[in-house]
Structure formats: structure tokens, C-alpha cells
Amino acid sequence: MKKNFNLKLFKRLLGFTIPYKLNFIFVSFSAIIISIFSILNQYFLKIAVDEYITPKDYKGLLYLIIVMILILCFQVTFQFLFIYFTNLLGQKVVYDLRTKLFKTIINFKMSYYDKSSVGRLVTRTVSDMETIASIFSQGLFMIFADIILMLSVLVIMFILSIELSLIIFAILPFVAIATRLFQRAMKVAFNEVRNEVANLNSFVQERLSGIKEIQIFNRQIIESRKFEKINERHKRAWLKTVWYNSIFFPIAEISISISVGLIVWYAGTNLLQLDSFVSLGTIFLFIQLSQMLFRPLRQIADKFNTLQMGMVAANRVFEILDSDHYINDKGCISIKNLDGDIKFENVDFSYVKENKVLRNININIKKGEKVAIVGATGSGKSTIIKLILRLYDLESGEIKINNKNIKNYKLIDLRSSISLVNQDIFLFADSIFKNITLFNKKISKKEVEKAAKNIGVLEFINKLPGGLNYNVKERGVMLSEGQRQIISFLRAYVSKPNILILDEATSSIDSKTEELIQFATNKIIQDKTSIIIAHRLSTIISADKIVVMKAGKIMEIGSHNELITRNGYYKKLYEVQFEKKELFAEIF
Numbered sequence: 001m002k003k004n005f006n007l008k009l010f011k012r013l014l015g016f017t018i019p020y021k022l023n024f025i026f027v028s029f030s031a032i033i034i035s036i037f038s039i040l041n042q043y044f045l046k047i048a049v050d051e052y053i054t055p056k057d058y059k060g061l062l063y064l065i066i067v068m069i070l071i072l073c074f075q076v077t078f079q080f081l082f083i084y085f086t087n088l089l090g091q092k093v094v095y096d097l098r099t100k101l102f103k104t105i106i107n108f109k110m111s112y113y114d115k116s117s118v119g120r121l122v123t124r125t126v127s128d129m130e131t132i133a134s135i136f137s138q139g140l141f142m143i144f145a146d147i148i149l150m151l152s153v154l155v156i157m158f159i160l161s162i163e164l165s166l167i168i169f170a171i172l173p174f175v176a177i178a179t180r181l182f183q184r185a186m187k188v189a190f191n192e193v194r195n196e197v198a199n200l201n202s203f204v205q206e207r208l209s210g211i212k213e214i215q216i217f218n219r220q221i222i223e224s225r226k227f228e229k230i231n232e233r234h235k236r237a238w239l240k241t242v243w244y245n246s247i248f249f250p251i252a253e254i255s256i257s258i259s260v261g262l263i264v265w266y267a268g269t270n271l272l273q274l275d276s277f278v279s280l281g282t283i284f285l286f287i288q289l290s291q292m293l294f295r296p297l298r299q300i301a302d303k304f305n306t307l308q309m310g311m312v313a314a315n316r317v318f319e320i321l322d323s324d325h326y327i328n329d330k331g332c333i334s335i336k337n338l339d340g341d342i343k344f345e346n347v348d349f350s351y352v353k354e355n356k357v358l359r360n361i362n363i364n365i366k367k368g369e370k371v372a373i374v375g376a377t378g379s380g381k382s383t384i385i386k387l388i389l390r391l392y393d394l395e396s397g398e399i400k401i402n403n404k405n406i407k408n409y410k411l412i413d414l415r416s417s418i419s420l421v422n423q424d425i426f427l428f429a430d431s432i433f434k435n436i437t438l439f440n441k442k443i444s445k446k447e448v449e450k451a452a453k454n455i456g457v458l459e460f461i462n463k464l465p466g467g468l469n470y471n472v473k474e475r476g477v478m479l480s481e482g483q484r485q486i487i488s489f490l491r492a493y494v495s496k497p498n499i500l501i502l503d504e505a506t507s508s509i510d511s512k513t514e515e516l517i518q519f520a521t522n523k524i525i526q527d528k529t530s531i532i533i534a535h536r537l538s539t540i541i542s543a544d545k546i547v548v549m550k551a552g553k554i555m556e557i558g559s560h561n562e563l564i565t566r567n568g569y570y571k572k573l574y575e576v577q578f579e580k581k582e583l584f585a586e587i588f
Contacts (some may be wrong), residue, residue: 049281090136119202138305145294233272340402347397372540375549419497
């Protein structure tokens with residue numbers, strides 16, 4: 001079963017060579033030509049010994065040497081073309097496969113990333129792909145060329161001398177058995193190596209992402225020890241491959257030496273007799289042919305390791321490609337500017353089964369309304385936002401816009417009509433301009449500058465070195481948290497959304513930046529449906545509607561004044577924040 005699966009996987013991988021079939025055919029043809037030229041040159045060596053060197057025909061020998069040089073030139077040319085086009089084919093296949101893998105990964109729903117290590121995904125997309133490329137550059141076609149050469153050698157051997165061929169055949173099974181055992185052992189070892197490489201990548205990626213916490217809490221020594229353990233497992237996995245190589249290759253070399261010794265002994269003994277069935281040239285040829293037979297057999301094992309490693313990597317890549325973690329994007333309604341009422345009807349949701357995060361959520365948000373969602377941490381506020389954007393799909397219930405289930409809209413149109421400003425802003429290692437436009441070429445710098453002026457943040461941008469061209473580096477480390485928030489607001493503004501969502505966008509910034517962002521917010525939400533999640537209740541007093549949540553349930557819905565008069569959960573939250581604010585003012 002396992003063998004059939006590998007064959008199926010191999011055929012699937014070969015399917016990626018179909019667009020480059022001319023390249024594939026040429027490489028296969030080159031392998032055959034190289035084998036023919038290799039044997040031809042050795043056969044001419046036999047002729048040189050028997051017909052020119054022994055009779056001392058130096059003129060004829062000169063002509064033969066010229067022919068051998070020409071054949072060698074053709075052989076070298078085809079070897080160059082063979083190596084070049086095998087590597088070219090490998091890189092073309094990997095380019096297509098890597099592109100497909102990346103497009104697949106970035107379209108997965110968020111639940112996949114909740115359970116998957118980013119480091120492992122990076123391994124699949126980068127290092128595993130290079131391993132797959134080696135299937136074509138160092139594995140498949142090299143093995144094919146070696147097999148063609150070995151078959152040709154065997155045919156020539158039997159034509160020249162059955163007796164000497166049988167000597168070779170007596171040794172051949174031992175090498176073949178050793179090769180098979182070696183291949184099986186290396187398959188297990190390489191599986192272990194790939195696992196440990198993924199563990200290393202995952203560990204390093206996670207620790208570098210959290211380097212600030214590691215240094216603040218003095219965990220350098222602890223994390224270094226953890227890394228040493230993972231690195232030790234990786235080293236042991238590789239040492240297994242070294243151990244198997246150390247055993248196999250000496251066995252192969254001994255086999256070659258024994259076969260050469262037997263040929264020289266048996267043929268040399270017969271050559272001394274008057275009725276010898278072999279010539280001196282035949283002995284020379286058989287020694288060369290035995291080298292050409294055993295050396296490829298030994299190398300096939302090594303190349304099969306490369307092929308096996310590539311197959312292990314391919315299996316991991318195809319597991320991701322075959323995984324069913326997509327958001328079901330079967331919507332047929334295409335609306336470029338989606339607006340209207342938003343309705344939550346009996347919505348239930350959980351990230352993990354049997355642990356509901358939202359329970360029976362019913363909300364009606366009218367077009368153009370400013371709606372706030374408040375509640376303690378873990379009450380389900382941010383989850384509601386993720387469901388509107390279809391980062392996750394519902395377990396039960398419906399979310400409707402314009403009285404139509406959001407699943408009926410094309411996903412690209414749904415998300416194009418909504419802009420989200422998060423508390424934690426992710427910025428790419430690029431210019432402010434590209435982080436605002438997110439590489440959308442339709443948005444010009446003039447449009448961005450005009451938008452920045454409209455929401456009152458142009459002065460902040462112009463103060464930075466290079467203005468819009470200022471490179472914020474990885475994750476925007478060159479900017480403060482407030483500055484990253486301003487860029488996020490500008491990003492939302494230039495996208496011209498119909499629905500704006502602010503997810504605790506002002507919870508961790510200073511009062512001066514908050515005033516600037518509040519002005520920007522008022523500009524952005526004009527004539528738009530807006531949903532605001534906030535810890536600071538003072539920022540959402542003017543909301544048309546406030547949804548109060550606790551432990552995944554809606555406790556109350558109403559305006560600020562309505563909720564205050566009810567003496568319910570919202571009033572308690574408000575009073576707690578108000579008392580803290582007064583206490584803070586008294587202290588300072």
C-alpha cells in the first residue's frame with residue numbers, strides 16, 4: 001500500500017512537468033546519447049589495444065584517437081546540456097509548485113493557522129521546495145541515465161564474453177541487495193531529518209518573533225538549552241544518514257575491486273594460453289565496463305536518497321495542497337460596493353468544539369449606523385468581527401447584509417467593502433506608502449496625501465524622513481504604536497469602504513494621538529456603517545447603538561442613555577471605569 005502511494009505521488013509530481021514536455025523529452029534523449037558515447041569510447045579503447053597498439057600501427061592509432069576525441073567532445077556537450085536542462089526543468093517545476101502552494105496557504109481560513117506552526121509552513125514553502133527541485137536535477141534523470149548506461153554495459157558484456165559477464169553477475173546480486181537495504185534505511189532516516197528541520201525552523205521563527213519577551217524576562221539561557229535539545233535531535237538524525245553511507249559505500253567499493261580482481265585473474269590466466277578466448281583489449285574493456293556497471297549502481301543508491309528526500313518533501317507539500325481548510329467561496333452575488341443593513345440571526349460559534357465562544361447572537365445594524373460592542377476580555381467582541389469578514393465560518397445561524405447571507409456574496413467583494421482597523425497593526429518591511437495602499441497600483445501618492453490631509457495626519461507623515469517613502473522595517477518597528485495606528489486608519493480611509501470596523505483601535509495609545517485618531521475616525525465613518533469595539537466606554541457614548549456582551553452572550557442593546565437608565569450590566573461597567581478615572585485623577 002505504501003509503495004503504491006509513493007508511485008501515485010511520483011506520478012502526481014511528474015504531472016507538473018507536462019507544460020515543459022519538450023524539455024523533459026530532450027533531457028531523456030540526452031541521457032541515452034551520453035550512455036552510448038560513454039560505451040563507444042571504451043570500446044574504441046579495446047580496438048586501440050588489439051588492432052593498433054599490439055601490432056604497433058601508430059598511424060591507425062592516430063586516426064582512432066582523433067575519432068575518440070570527437071566522440072568525447074560530443075559526450076561533454078550533451079553532458080553540459082543534460083545537466084543544464086535537468087536543473088532548468090527542476091526550477092520550473094518548483095516555481096509552479098511553490099506558487100501554487102503559496103496561493104493555497106494564503107487562502108486558508110484562520111482556524112488552520114490557529115493549529116499550524118508558521119515555521120513549518122515556511123519550511124514547506126522554501127527548503128522543502130529546494131529538496132523537490134533536486135529530484136529533477138540530481139535524482140530522477142540521473143538515475144534514468146545510470147540505468148540506461150548499466151543496461152547498455154550488460155548488453156555489450158554478454159556480446160563480448162559470456163564467461164566474463166558471469167563473473168560480474170556473481171558479484172552483482174550482493175551489491176543490489178546492499179543497495180536496497182541502504183535505500184530503505186535512508187528513507188526512514190531522511191523522514192526523521194525533515195521532521196527535525198521543520199522543528200528547528202518552527203522553534204527559531206517563534207523565538208525570534210518573541211525576542212522582546214525573551215530578553216525582558218531573561219529567558220536567553222532557558223531558550224538556548226531548549227534549542228540545544230532540538231539541535232541535538234537534528235544532528236542525530238543527520239548522523240544516521242552518515243552512518244548508513246559509511247557502511248554502504250565501502251561495501252560497494254570492495255565489490256568493484258573484487259570483480260576487477262576476478263576478471264584480471266580469470267582472463268589473464270586464459271590470455272597466457274595459446275587458444276585464449278579473450279584479447280588484451282577485451283580485458284581492458286571489461287575492467288572499464290565493470291567500473292561503469294558498479295559505479296552507477298553505487299551512485300544510484302546515493303541519487304535514490306536524493307529522490308527519496310525529494311519525495312518526502314513532496315508528500316509534505318501535497319498534504320498541504322490537499323487539505324480542506326478553505327473558506328467556502330461559492331458565492332455568486334458580485335457587488336463592488338456592498339452596503340446596507342447587517343443582521344446576526346441566531347449565531348453560534350466556537351473555535352474548539354464543545355467550547356462555544358458565541359451563543360445565540362442576534363444583532364440588527366442599520367445602514368449608516370454607528371454601533372459599539374463592549375464587554376470584558378473574552379466576551380466574544382472580536383470574534384463577531386472575524387465572522388463578518390468570514391475569517392471563520394459559522395456553526396449555526398446566519399449573518400446577512402442587504403437581507404442576503406454573506407456566504408452568497410463573492411468573498412473578494414465582501415472583504416473589499418469592509419475595512420478593519422485592529423489594535424495590533426501589522427506593517428510590512430516597506431515604505432509607508434505601500435503599507436497604506438497594500439501594493440494597490442490604482443492608488444496614487446496624490447490620493448494618499450489628499451486622504452492624509454482630510455483626516456489630519458499629513459503633518460505627521462511629512463515629519464518622517466522621506467515622508468511616504470519612509471521604510472518602517474519589519475513589523476513597523478521604526479514607528480510607535482500610535483504612528484502605526486495612524487497608518488492603519490489611513491489605510492482604511494483610502495480603501496473607501498462601505499463598512500468600517502474599529503477593533504479596540506485606541507486602547508493602547510496616548511491621549512494626544514487618540515485625539516488625532518478620534519478626528520480621523522469621525523471623518524472616516526461619515527455616511528458609513530461602522531462597528532466599534534472599545535474598552536474605553538467614553539469613546540463610544542455617541543454611538544447610535546451599544547451591544548453589551550458577557551461570556552459570548554448579548555446582555556443588553558441600546559443607546560448610552562437607555563442603558564444607563566436600565567441599571568444593568570452596562571451601567572456597572574461604566575461606573576467601574578468612571579471610578580477608576582476619578583481615582584487616577586486624584587492621585588496625579
